[in-house]
Structure formats: structure tokens, C-alpha cells
Amino acid sequence: MAEEYWRWTESRWTNPDINWKDADIITGGVDVGSVSSQAVVFVDGELYCYGNTRTGSNSPDSAHKAMGLAMEDTGMSLEDLQYTVGTGYGRVNVPFGTRAITEIACHARGANFMYGPTVKTVLDMGGQDCKAIHCDPRGKVTNFLMNDKCAAGTGRGMEVFADLLQVPITQIGELSLQVEKEPPPVSSTCVVFAKSEASSLLREGWPKEKVIAAYCSAMAHRVVTLLERIGVEEDFAITGGIAKNVGVVGRIEKELGITALKPKIDTQIAGAVGAALFGDALVKKERKKKG
Amino acid sequence: MIANYGYKDGSGDYFIAIDTDKCDGCGACVPVCPSSVFMVMDEDPNDPLREEPVAVVTDDQRKKIKYACAQCKPGGDRPPLPCVNACPVEAIAHSW
Numbered sequence: 001m002a003e004e005y006w007r008w009t010e011s012r013w014t015n016p017d018i019n020w021k022d023a024d025i026i027t028g029g030v031d032v033g034s035v036s037s038q039a040v041v042f043v044d045g046e047l048y049c050y051g052n053t054r055t056g057s058n059s060p061d062s063a064h065k066a067m068g069l070a071m072e073d074t075g076m077s078l079e080d081l082q083y084t085v086g087t088g089y090g091r092v093n094v095p096f097g098t099r100a101i102t103e104i105a106c107h108a109r110g111a112n113f114m115y116g117p118t119v120k121t122v123l124d125m126g127g128q129d130c131k132a133i134h135c136d137p138r139g140k141v142t143n144f145l146m147n148d149k150c151a152a153g154t155g156r157g158m159e160v161f162a163d164l165l166q167v168p169i170t171q172i173g174e175l176s177l178q179v180e181k182e183p184p185p186v187s188s189t190c191v192v193f194a195k196s197e198a199s200s201l202l203r204e205g206w207p208k209e210k211v212i213a214a215y216c217s218a219m220a221h222r223v224v225t226l227l228e229r230i231g232v233e234e235d236f237a238i239t240g241g242i243a244k245n246v247g248v249v250g251r252i253e254k255e256l257g258i259t260a261l262k263p264k265i266d267t268q269i270a271g272a273v274g275a276a277l278f279g280d281a282l283v284k285k286e287r288k289k290k291g
Numbered sequence: 292m293i294a295n296y297g298y299k300d301g302s303g304d305y306f307i308a309i310d311t312d313k314c315d316g317c318g319a320c321v322p323v324c325p326s327s328v329f330m331v332m333d334e335d336p337n338d339p340l341r342e343e344p345v346a347v348v349t350d351d352q353r354k355k356i357k358y359a360c361a362q363c364k365p366g367g368d369r370p371p372l373p374c375v376n377a378c379p380v381e382a383i384a385h386s387w
Contacts, residue, residue, distance in 0.1 A: 104337045141292050141337050145306065149298035149354050189301040226299060229306070229386075278339060285340070 005168050006159035007054075008241070011266065012069045014049040020076060025283050028081040029275030030063045030097065031106065032090030035127025035155050036241065038272040039066035041076065045280055047113075049074055050269050055127075059090030066272075067096070083283045085275035089128070101278050103271050104131060104144050110274030111237050112139025115261045120233040123223060123252075123260075124270065125242035127155040132227045139274070143230050150190055153222040155241040157191040158248075161215050164195055165208050176212040176247030183210050185218035194218060212247065220251035227256070236260050243267035292338060296348035297356045297386070305357040306386040307348050307374075311335055313382035316344025320383060323373040326359040328352045346382075360385070 020026060023043045030039045033055055040050040051069030055062045063086070067078065078096050086094030087106040094100070103124075111122040117137040124131040129148030135141055151157050162169040186201070187193040198211050206214075219242070238260045242248050244267060253259050297306035307328070320329045328348055335345045352359045363372050364387075375383050 101339045102336045105339055143293040143295070144337065145295035147298050149300055229299070229304065230293075230295070281340060 003166075005162040005166055008169050010051075010053045010069070012049070012051040012072060013266075014074055015047060018043050018046060018048050020048055020074070020080070025280055026076075026080055026082055027276045027279030027283060028067065028084035028096075029106070029272040029277070029279060030067060030084065030086050030094045031088040031103065031269070031271035031275060032059050032063050032066070032086065032094060033088045033127050033271070034129075035159070036268055037062040037066040037088075037090075038269045039063070039070040040269055040272040040276050041070060041074075041081070042273075042276040042280055045277075047265075047273065049076075050266070050272065052266060052268050055090070059093035060095045062090065063094040063096070083279040085279045085282075087271050087275040098279070099282075101275060104133060104146065105141055106271045106274030106278065107131060107239055108133050108135040108141045108144075108274065109139040109277050110270035110272070111135070111239055112137075113273055113277060114239075114263065114265055114267075114270055115235065115237040118235045119237045119261065121227070121231075121236045122270075123227060123236070123238045125154060125223065125238060125240040125248075127241065130154060130223055130226055132223075132230050134230060134233065139277075145226060145230050147226055152187075152189055152191050152194065153219045153226075157194070157215075157219065158242060158245065160191055160195055161198065161212065164198060165202075165212060167208060167212065170244075172212055173216070173245035173247035173249070175209045176216040177250065178209045179213045182217060183214045185221055186211075186214045187218065189222075216245070216247035217251050220248050220255055224252060224255045232256055232258065234258055237263075239267050239270035241268050292335070294337060294347070295386075296353050298354060302357075304386050305360075307356060307360075308384045308386065309346055309348070310382040310384075311338070311345050313380040314345050314378075315380065316346060317379065318346065319377040319379060320346055320374045323377040325362055325373075326352065328356070328359050329374065357387075
């Protein structure tokens with residue numbers, strides 16, 4: 001089989017300091033995105049485990065796969081989840097979901113947990129859309145804007161370029177920084193146009209790193225214009241798969257003139273984290289109602 | 292919350308902004324829109340802990356809002372937009 005340059009590594013993690021068997025509230029969050037699916041489990045408001053996988057052709061299967069990976073070797077099963085929130089593109093197709101919540105709300109809440117209450121602006125660069133969100137210190141959305149009309153400026157676009165240039169996707173960011181002078185950006189409104197533009201640049205003899213730099217800067221410029229629509233207030237955080245690409249992140253920071261917070265955990269799980277935290281809040285709310 | 296529904300493409304920015312702190316879900320914007328762009332939901336989908344009704348732009352109109360709104364935006368003199376006009380609390384704004 002030909003090498004799949006676009007393929008990123010699936011991962012999972014368990015917090016060794018938590019014993020879930022003594023827990024009071026256990027909630028799940030599942031983010032079934034257009035490209036990747038994540039599942040997390042929260043135990044009494046703390047992140048216990050997560051799994052990050054590729055979304056397949058079937059959303060329910062992807063949800064099961066992500067949660068299966070998250071719960072691997074933990075001894076936990078779906079029955080242990082008191083409340084599960086689905087989010088993302090396939091949120092209504094999570095078979096074990098108690099309810100669905102939009103990814104806007106979940107990303108704000110998730111970023112608030114992952115980066116702390118000082119975060120005011122969240123940029124989520126997902127597989128197939130981009131979201132710019134303002135939130136308050138509790139992670140509640142105060143202003144948002146989403147662009148899901150086209151895949152320029154998203155993870156899927158980067159996958160297409162990884163394949164075209166035969167560079168593993170995890171190395172694209174680094175490589176894009178190895179240019180002496182920043183080339184002019186390629187088309188920033190359409191991945192298909194950008195790809196055909198890149199093909200002709202390669203034919204003209206541009207080295208790979210220069211073409212990648214041109215694409216990373218096009219992507220950065222595109223999301224910056226989106227962000228400018230709602231304004232950027234610090235602290236600023238980037239979530240989603242592209243947050244792992246230093247080439248794009250560096251160029252966004254340069255264009256905005258501010259630095260994004262450095263992530264401590266996998267940036268792709270922000271939506272699922274927010275979903276599980278909503279689950280936790282909703283369990284408490286129900287209990288309060290019952291008295 | 293300011294909820295921006297719409298998109299940005301090569302030809303410009305097309306967003307309808309609904310201020311959900313002002314909107315009480317009265318639904319005055321729903322019947323006046325000739326393209327049925329608005330609907331009222333029992334609960335804000337982006338603020339799940341609030342439980343108050345609110346107007347949103349429907350899912351199927353979000354990606355073609357430029358065309359859905361075109362009939363209320365003729366070139367030349369533009370009459371007031373029916374949705375903006377109908378809203379008693381001035382919660383609706385258009386970006387273009």
C-alpha cells in the first residue's frame with residue numbers, strides 16, 4: 001500500500017491518579033467530528049481518560065470506537081456513564097448519548113477547562129470547519145462565528161496537502177518554517193483551487209517547503225480574517241488538530257501580534273471535554289431539582 | 292451572546308448576528324421573512340444550561356444566506372429589512 005502521508009496517530013490516555021470505582025459522578029463526552037472522533041470520561045469533574053480516533057463512514061460506529069479506545073484497560077464500561085453528551089458533526093448519532101449539545105458550546109467549555117478561566121478567545125480549527133468563539137471566565141459563549149462552508153483553513157485541507165507533497169502531516173509545520181523568505185500565499189478560499197495552484201508551483205520548481213509555507217500562510221490568513229470579525233481578546237487559545245501545526249499557529253500569532261496559550265493536553269479533545277463537563281453540570285442540575 | 296450565523300467566502304462576509312441577551316424568542320422575525328430564515332427554539336443550542344426560547348437561523352439556510360436574503364436586498368435604494376424591522380428588541384443585525 002502506498003504511504004498515507006495524511007494519517008495522524010490515534011492516541012489514548014488514562015489519568016493514573018484517579019480511582020473511578022469510588023466516584024460519585026461519572027460522565028462521558030463524545031465529539032464525532034467530520035475527520036476525527038474523540039471520547040473522554042470525567043470522574044467527579046476531573047479528566048479520567050480519553051481516546052482520539054479517525055471518524056469512519058458511520059457515526060455510531062465512530063462514537064463506539066472512540067469510547068472503546070478511551071476505556072481500554074480501565075475496566076470501565078458504557079453502563080458506568082451516568083450521563084453522556086454527544087457533540088460535533090455527528091452529535092445526534094451517538095447511540096449511548098443522553099443528549100446532544102452544539103460544538104460551539106462544548107469547545108468554549110472545553111477550552112476553559114484545558115487552558116484555564118483566563119481564556120477569552122478560542123479558535124477551533126477542526127477537520128472541516130473553523131470556529132471563532134469568545135467566552136467568559138466560566139466558559140460560557142459570549143460571541144461566536146463558525147465557517148463550515150468550505151474546507152480551506154481546516155484539517156482536511158492540510159491532509160490534502162500532506163498527500164500532494166508527500167510529507168507526513170506531523171512534519172508539515174516544522175518544514176514550512178524552513179524557508180528563508182515567506183512566499184506569497186496560495187488561494188485561501190478553496191482547497192481544490194489551492195491544490196491546483198500548488199501543483200503548478202511545484203512544476204515551476206518551487207521546493208516542497210516553500211509550497212507548504214505558502215499554504216500554511218494562506219490558512220493562517222484566512223482564519224485571522226475570520227477572527228477579526230469578532231475581534232481577538234487575550235488570552236487566546238487554539239484547539240483542534242491544526243493547533244498541533246507550528247507552521248500555521250506561528251503564522252497566526254505573527255499576523256495577530258499575540259501569542260496563543262501553549263496546550264498541556266491533546267488539543268483535539270477540547271469538544272469532547274466540554275461535552276463531558278456539560279454532562280457533569282446536567283447531572284448536578286437534575287439532582288438539585290429532585291432535592 | 293452574539294450568535295453569528297452564515298459564512299465568509301471569496302465574495303464577502305455574510306453573517307446574520309442575533310443578540311441572544313436581547314432576544315426573548317417572541318418569534319416576530321419568523322413570519323416576516325420571505326425565505327424562512329429564522330426559527331424559534333425552546334432552548335439556545337449554544338447555551339444548554341439557559342432554558343429560554345431564542346431565535347436562530349435554520350441549519351439549511353446558514354450556508355446559502357447570501358442568496359436567501361437577496362430578495363430583501365436589492366441594488367440601489369434598500370428598504371428596511373423585514374426581520375430587523377419586526378424585531379421589537381433590535382436583536383438582529385446583518386453584516387452585509
